[in-house]
Amino acid sequence: xxxxTRNQQAIEFTRLAETALTDWNQTNDRKPLLIRxxxxxxxxxxxxxxxxxxxxxxxxxxxxxxxxxxxxxxxxRSLNPADILRELNSLxxxxxxxxxxxxxxxxxxxxxxxxxxxxxYEKMPHQRVIAAGSLLEFILEEVSFPVGRVxxxxxxxxxxxxxxxxxxxxxxxxxxxxxxxxxAVPNLLHEELNTLLRIYFRVGGxxxxxxxxxxxxxxxxxxxEQNAILGDYLDDLGKFSRRVSWExxxxxxxxxxxxxxxxxxxxxxxxxxxxxxxxxxxxxxFELANVITRISSSSAKKPPLESLADPARTKFxxxxxxxxxxxxxxxxxxxxxxxxxxxxxxxxxxxQFVAQEMLCSHTVFSRPxxxxxxxxxxxxxxxxxxxxxxxDRVVPIEVKNSPKGRLKSLHIYMEERQLSEGIILCQxxxxxxxxxxxxxxxxxxxxxxxx
Numbered sequence: 001x002x003x004x005t006r007n008q009q010a011i012e013f014t015r016l017a018e019t020a021l022t023d024w025n026q027t028n029d030r031k032p033l034l035i036r037x038x039x040x041x042x043x044x045x046x047x048x049x050x051x052x053x054x055x056x057x058x059x060x061x062x063x064x065x066x067x068x069x070x071x072x073x074x075x076x077r078s079l080n081p082a083d084i085l086r087e088l089n090s091l092x093x094x095x096x097x098x099x100x101x102x103x104x105x106x107x108x109x110x111x112x113x114x115x116x117x118x119x120x121y122e123k124m125p126h127q128r129v130i131a132a133g134s135l136l137e138f139i140l141e142e143v144s145f146p147v148g149r150v151x152x153x154x155x156x157x158x159x160x161x162x163x164x165x166x167x168x169x170x171x172x173x174x175x176x177x178x179x180x181x182x183x184a185v186p187n188l189l190h191e192e193l194n195t196l197l198r199i200y201f202r203v204g205g206x207x208x209x210x211x212x213x214x215x216x217x218x219x220x221x222x223x224x225e226q227n228a229i230l231g232d233y234l235d236d237l238g239k240f241s242r243r244v245s246w247e248x249x250x251x252x253x254x255x256x257x258x259x260x261x262x263x264x265x266x267x268x269x270x271x272x273x274x275x276x277x278x279x280x281x282x283x284x285x286f287e288l289a290n291v292i293t294r295i296s297s298s299s300a301k302k303p304p305l306e307s308l309a310d311p312a313r314t315k316f317x318x319x320x321x322x323x324x325x326x327x328x329x330x331x332x333x334x335x336x337x338x339x340x341x342x343x344x345x346x347x348x349x350x351x352q353f354v355a356q357e358m359l360c361s362h363t364v365f366s367r368p369x370x371x372x373x374x375x376x377x378x379x380x381x382x383x384x385x386x387x388x389x390x391x392d393r394v395v396p397i398e399v400k401n402s403p404k405g406r407l408k409s410l411h412i413y414m415e416e417r418q419l420s421e422g423i424i425l426c427q428x429x430x431x432x433x434x435x436x437x438x439x440x441x442x443x444x445x446x447x448x449x450x451x
Contacts, residue, residue: 013166021050032117035132037155038290042207043132061094066106075112081124101128108133111143118149137288157205157320159360184429197442204322226326244281252282257327292316298371303389305371317355357445382409401426
């Protein structure tokens with residue numbers, strides 16, 4: 001089926017990953033591109049919007065291997081690109097030319113199609129090929145992934161800057177992105193951004209939820225969309241219940257939001273009477289589906305943080321802050337309009353937001369990892385919310401609007417490692433004091449600009 005806008009959203013959003021697609025398209029040694037991410041984060045829409053602009057709708061053939069099972073047979077009969085394109089031409093009437101694009105959507109529905117990507121690179125490198133799918137990590141565990149012959153692009157929910165573009169327009173988004181982290185934000189703009197961040201906490205970055213809000217600024221319809229998305233995730237994982245029973249998945253999923261960003265949660269509390277290995281199995285499925293992201297504790301004093309990451313000490317971030325607050329049934333009416341964003345759920349929503357922004361701030365061509373630091377010495381416990389790499393050093397990050405006395409863990413970490421710099425994300429304006437950078441929470445995705 002030739003590219004069409006039939007499924008496009010009523011309001012077109014600018015996604016930052018569009019630039020990554022352009023970079024891929026201009027690469028001399030271009031490999032087939034595999035777009036990876038959770039369901040409903042906007043993978044297909046991203047490709048369609050970009051292709052319509054930079055390739056042209058008449059030069060794009062889109063096939064959906066989930067909705068159009070007849071196309072699966074092509075990849076089962078042959079993995080040779082010439083054979084595949086010839087049969088596609090016969091079935092669709094589409095003529096492939098030098099600058100055309102083949103877009104294979106929902107590729108997880110046909111594992112042989114994933115294998116075929118390597119042969120496009122080896123035998124027909126001039127042919128542009130983009131594939132997208134959800135739950136890909138499940139399939140990649142079962143098929144031989146063509147490492148080195150396929151490039152992956154990781155897509156996440158819309159970050160705060162993309163959200164601003166959707167609800168305030170690209171001019172406002174560009175103004176936000178041009179703000180300097182070296183000087184205070186004008187007060188009126190600072191207050192407006194904090195207000196918009198409060199809205200983002202409720203809406204989140206799932207494109208359908210953002211679309212709902214963009215149309216009528218009405219939260220009830222947003223909640224309906226979020227409920228549907230959460231239900232779809234559980235239904236999707238039911239397809240893999242042969243690994244973990246449906247009952248275990250339901251039980252763990254219902255309790256999971258309450259344990260988000262808790263360090264080393266007790267697995268027994270995630271399921272009544274469930275053995276630890278069953279809970280671990282369920283968590284593993286949620287990770288593979290990109291519903292949660294593992295954050296590892298690292299004691300490394302210099303990069304790479306992964307070198308001293310402790311797999312036994314972890315916490316988890318949820319896919320999206322809007323989905324998280326919905327799953328928790330957060331009651332916004334109990335907070336005044338000027339309440340501190342870090343007071344919501346003892347700062348859990350703020351920490352979730354920071355995790356999302358940091359994931360999006362990494363290069364989208366590699367799977368990002370997040371780290372924190374904790375010390376479990378009895379009587380001297382300490383924890384820093386996040387630690388990041390900056391050139392040849394590690395920088396600690398705390399998410400709070402705390403008086404100096406409540407930054408004990410941060411000071412312990414900095415003293416033990418003889419660090420002169422730390423970051424505090426808060427609702428306050430930009431300020432530097434005593435070696436600490438106080439940065440507005442809404443700038444969490446731009447931290448590396450300060451280092």
